[in-house]
Amino acid sequence: MKPIKIGLLGLGTVGAGTFRVLRRNQQEIIRRAGRGIEISMIAVRDLPKAQAIVAGACEVVTDCLQVVNHPDIDIVVELMGGTEFTKELVLTAIANGKHVVTANKALLAIHGNEIFRAAQDKGVMVAFEAAVAGGIPIIKALREGLTANRIEWVAGIINGTTNFILSEMRDKGLDFATVLKQAQELGYAEADPTFDIEGVDAAHKATIMAAIAFGIPMQFDKAHVEGISALQAIDINYAEQLGYRIKLLGIAKRTTKGIELRVHPTLIPSNRLIANVEGAMNAVLVQGDAVGASMYYGRGAGAEPTASAVIADLVDITRLATADPEHRVPHMAFQPDSIRQEVVLPMAEITTSYYLRLSVADQTGVLADVTRIMADFTISIDAMLQKEPAQDETKTDIIMLTHQTQEKNVLAAIEKIEQLSSVYGQVTKIRLEQLS
Amino acid sequence: MKPIKIGLLGLGTVGAGTFRVLRRNQQEIIRRAGRGIEISMIAVRDLPKAQAIVAGACEVVTDCLQVVNHPDIDIVVELMGGTEFTKELVLTAIANGKHVVTANKALLAIHGNEIFRAAQDKGVMVAFEAAVAGGIPIIKALREGLTANRIEWVAGIINGTTNFILSEMRDKGLDFATVLKQAQELGYAEADPTFDIEGVDAAHKATIMAAIAFGIPMQFDKAHVEGISALQAIDINYAEQLGYRIKLLGIAKRTTKGIELRVHPTLIPSNRLIANVEGAMNAVLVQGDAVGASMYYGRGAGAEPTASAVIADLVDITRLATADPEHRVPHMAFQPDSIRQEVVLPMAEITTSYYLRLSVADQTGVLADVTRIMADFTISIDAMLQKEPAQDETKTDIIMLTHQTQEKNVLAAIEKIEQLSSVYGQVTKIRLEQLS
Numbered sequence: 024m025k026p027i028k029i030g031l032l033g034l035g036t037v038g039a040g041t042f043r044v045l046r047r048n049q050q051e052i053i054r055r056a057g058r059g060i061e062i063s064m065i066a067v068r069d070l071p072k073a074q075a076i077v078a079g080a081c082e083v084v085t086d087c088l089q090v091v092n093h094p095d096i097d098i099v100v101e102l103m104g105g106t107e108f109t110k111e112l113v114l115t116a117i118a119n120g121k122h123v124v125t126a127n128k129a130l131l132a133i134h135g136n137e138i139f140r141a142a143q144d145k146g147v148m149v150a151f152e153a154a155v156a157g158g159i160p161i162i163k164a165l166r167e168g169l170t171a172n173r174i175e176w177v178a179g180i181i182n183g184t185t186n187f188i189l190s191e192m193r194d195k196g197l198d199f200a201t202v203l204k205q206a207q208e209l210g211y212a213e214a215d216p217t218f219d220i221e222g223v224d225a226a227h228k229a230t231i232m233a234a235i236a237f238g239i240p241m242q243f244d245k246a247h248v249e250g251i252s253a254l255q256a257i258d259i260n261y262a263e264q265l266g267y268r269i270k271l272l273g274i275a276k277r278t279t280k281g282i283e284l285r286v287h288p289t290l291i292p293s294n295r296l297i298a299n300v301e302g303a304m305n306a307v308l309v310q311g312d313a314v315g316a317s318m319y320y321g322r323g324a325g326a327e328p329t330a331s332a333v334i335a336d337l338v339d340i341t342r343l344a345t346a347d348p349e350h351r352v353p354h355m356a357f358q359p360d361s362i363r364q365e366v367v368l369p370m371a372e373i374t375t376s377y378y379l380r381l382s383v384a385d386q387t388g389v390l391a392d393v394t395r396i397m398a399d400f401t402i403s404i405d406a407m408l409q410k411e412p413a414q415d416e417t418k419t420d421i422i423m424l425t426h427q428t429q430e431k432n433v434l435a436a437i438e439k440i441e442q443l444s445s446v447y448g449q450v451t452k453i454r455l456e457q458l459s
Numbered sequence: 460m461k462p463i464k465i466g467l468l469g470l471g472t473v474g475a476g477t478f479r480v481l482r483r484n485q486q487e488i489i490r491r492a493g494r495g496i497e498i499s500m501i502a503v504r505d506l507p508k509a510q511a512i513v514a515g516a517c518e519v520v521t522d523c524l525q526v527v528n529h530p531d532i533d534i535v536v537e538l539m540g541g542t543e544f545t546k547e548l549v550l551t552a553i554a555n556g557k558h559v560v561t562a563n564k565a566l567l568a569i570h571g572n573e574i575f576r577a578a579q580d581k582g583v584m585v586a587f588e589a590a591v592a593g594g595i596p597i598i599k600a601l602r603e604g605l606t607a608n609r610i611e612w613v614a615g616i617i618n619g620t621t622n623f624i625l626s627e628m629r630d631k632g633l634d635f636a637t638v639l640k641q642a643q644e645l646g647y648a649e650a651d652p653t654f655d656i657e658g659v660d661a662a663h664k665a666t667i668m669a670a671i672a673f674g675i676p677m678q679f680d681k682a683h684v685e686g687i688s689a690l691q692a693i694d695i696n697y698a699e700q701l702g703y704r705i706k707l708l709g710i711a712k713r714t715t716k717g718i719e720l721r722v723h724p725t726l727i728p729s730n731r732l733i734a735n736v737e738g739a740m741n742a743v744l745v746q747g748d749a750v751g752a753s754m755y756y757g758r759g760a761g762a763e764p765t766a767s768a769v770i771a772d773l774v775d776i777t778r779l780a781t782a783d784p785e786h787r788v789p790h791m792a793f794q795p796d797s798i799r800q801e802v803v804l805p806m807a808e809i810t811t812s813y814y815l816r817l818s819v820a821d822q823t824g825v826l827a828d829v830t831r832i833m834a835d836f837t838i839s840i841d842a843m844l845q846k847e848p849a850q851d852e853t854k855t856d857i858i859m860l861t862h863q864t865q866e867k868n869v870l871a872a873i874e875k876i877e878q879l880s881s882v883y884g885q886v887t888k889i890r891l892e893q894l895s
Binding site: 317 | 476480481483484487488489490492493588594595596599600603604605607608609674732735736747748749750751752753754755756757758763764766767768769771774775777778779780781782783785786788789792793794797
């Protein structure tokens with residue numbers, strides 16, 4: 024059978040990795056797919072650079088439209104990034120009857136509903152394993168491996184840059200700015216790290232996981248997005264003393280009132296396996312009603328790990344190309360006519376536990392005032408740590424872990440606490456999840 | 460579209476779990492599969508007990524042949540266990556054009572080649588996600604999620620009973636026999652635990668993983684099988700002092716000389732994530748050339764975790780039923796005509812590191828004698844621990860960790876060492892893997 028023909032948009036890190044792995048493991052891939060997978064055209068911005076990589080193995084052009092409109096191309100692989108022009112290219116490829124593989128989480132989190140509708144109408148596949156957690160086949164696990172389950176929640180370390188920074192802050196006791204600079208020098212953080220450190224990238228991925236776990240549309244605009252740039256080393260240290268690690272988690276949770284979709288720094292008990300996922304590694308923990316907890320761990324970024332996911336999608340499409348379109352794995356895990364709009368809860372309505380740090384005057388009565396306010400808002404305290412004031416200091420820290428409560432109660436209590444004359448500055452609040 | 464019809468063989472723990480989860484999550488499963496999945500007939504040994512569970516929801520019979528020969532049944536789910544009569548039933552179902560789902564690792568490790576050949580000839584699917592690591596979708600990860608990779612090795616904690624026993628031995632300092640008894644009382648070990656504790660169950664699963672990771676036939680008879688019944692608490696303790704944990708691993712590894720396929724207790728560095736998989740949980744670590752290390756963690760046994768895998772297979776078959784048989788996911792991950800016979804190395808030819816414990820006379824010169832013998836067999840020592848003799852004792856322990864070497868060298872060195880008059884009894888040998 025003749026090889027399936029690929030058109031590639033973009034030959035950056037991941038594009039070059041895909042090109043390299045496809046060639047290196049050509050024989051192994053044919054043995055699995057039953058058919059060759061061949062890149063026949065690549066669209067790039069920098070022609071000479073691309074030609075040096077490709078070395079005449081396929082045609083290289085600068086016009087993306089040449090790829091998406093080429094009659095011989097079966098699958099368009101989009102690895103160029105961006106959301107607006109890229110959306111148009113992807114929709115054009117679909118309109119031309121081509122299958123699409125993309126690693127672009129922003130594109131799917133923002134325009135996924137529209138793209139999948141177009142693909143459905145046209146009977147083509149849009150595959151996106153590489154969009155979440157790089158080389159870890161988490162999309163496949165959620166869409167196919169766990170189909171027996173009512174999925175209750177998904178919680179993931181899905182941004183390697185921030186996990187690297189948090190690991191370093193903890194290990195070396197350094198502050199955020201110092202570690203970010205090191206991460207940039209080591210290539211673990213981009214020159215403009217905003218999307219990573221402010222949680223936007225994780226929120227794109229959490230949005231995609233929520234959709235396919237629960238059968239709801241992509242709703243990135245409803246996600247709560249909070250990064251790690253305000254996190255202080257002292258809180259990592261206090262958390263450690265209380266038996267917790269701080270990770271940036273993307274959380275999608277089903278509750279009786281609606282869906283929680285949120286990204287924020289989170290305390291996790293140190294003895295949980297996911298709390299021990301260090302450096303730039305990713306891991307996703309999924310709770311299903313039948314399977315219980317299962318976890319998926321691996322490299323969430325990088326040329327070849329991401330290429331691994333891109334090529335797995337190419338093999339899937341090659342294998343499934345002959346299936347009746349109605350019977351392929353649905354793009355969003357659930358059949359298109361069964362995707363349901365469900366409320367994504369505003370942050371005030373979510374329920375979790377909290378770590379609170381207060382800087383207080385070292386005098387009697389402060390703790391009584393604080394705990395009375397907590398009780399007034401029906402927040403019960405699970406653990407407390409009060410530090411001895413340093414020598415010649417009249418200030419000290421109180422750290423409290425709360426039981427489960429609604430966020431609005433905590434916000435209201437914090438407002439009251441900050442009004443106490445014996446409390447200095449703002450209360451630091453970090454959410455805590457038991458993940459059990 | 461009318462529901463797909465299931466015939467179930469066996470209604471034990473997993474059968475009843477499958478029945479229950481299919482009914483409980485019926486709506487969720489239809490939303491995913493696009494079609495109902497209905498159990499229409501169950502064959503059991505104990506009719507009254509089964510009728511109490513089923514409560515009239517479907518026909519219950521005692522003759523398995525009624526199920527595999529029934530013209531209305533699309534998929535036969537085999538959850539009865541056994542290898543010989545069961546093989547005949549499965550082959551009959553296939554001959555009748557029915558797809559088969561099985562959780563039976565022994566059946567596949569021993570008769571898989573014959574069963575898959577029959578299925579291929581008939582154009583039906585045989586799915587077996589539940590056969591390895593229960594609810595963890597590891598078969599899917601290997602067959603579909605990691606298709607881009609040349610898989611280098613797979614190492615798994617794939618038997619919950621033995622992992623529970625090892626965790627308890629370590630945590631509580633108890634010996635094997637005591638913990639086994641507790642495990643039996645708690646239902647973590649069977650009344651006859653031989654298959655679990657002697658490594659046979661893990662070897663069935665490792666055989667299956669080796670086949671689909673490397674594209675080789677099932678070769679259970681070539682697997683090295685070694686369990687944990689001879690393991691002593693003292694070695695767990697010494698390993699801990701040296702920074703290692705002991706786990707029963709199933710290992711399948713590709714080397715330039717052939718395939719290593721082995722199950723045995725293994726020292727793993729304590730800081731590896733997989734070393735921290737405790738209790739009855741399972742985890743499989745896979746090393747691919749593109750993706751690097753990835754790990755899959757979850758419950759490896761139990762009614763509903765196993766049912767989760769069985770039902771995922773049912774959904775897969777429902778989704779894929781219309782695909783051209785040539786283009787479905789190949790049973791053994793690689794196309795049938797590309798499965799290659801590769802040498803499975805005899806144990807003497809494998810290469811790894813070793814933990815050795817010697818009971819020696821507390822006198823000068825012993826260590827010199829021992830290390831000379833090691834050097835004679837070109838085994839280099841990575842770490843050593845010599846315990847002070849207990850009061851009034853003239854014996855002491857020497858523990859050595861070796862660098863990588865061939866097993867035959869170690870066996871030869873041990874033989875020489877045991878001949879030394881200053882060495883008492885047998886040398887304890889446990890293999891060590893860095894898993895990196």
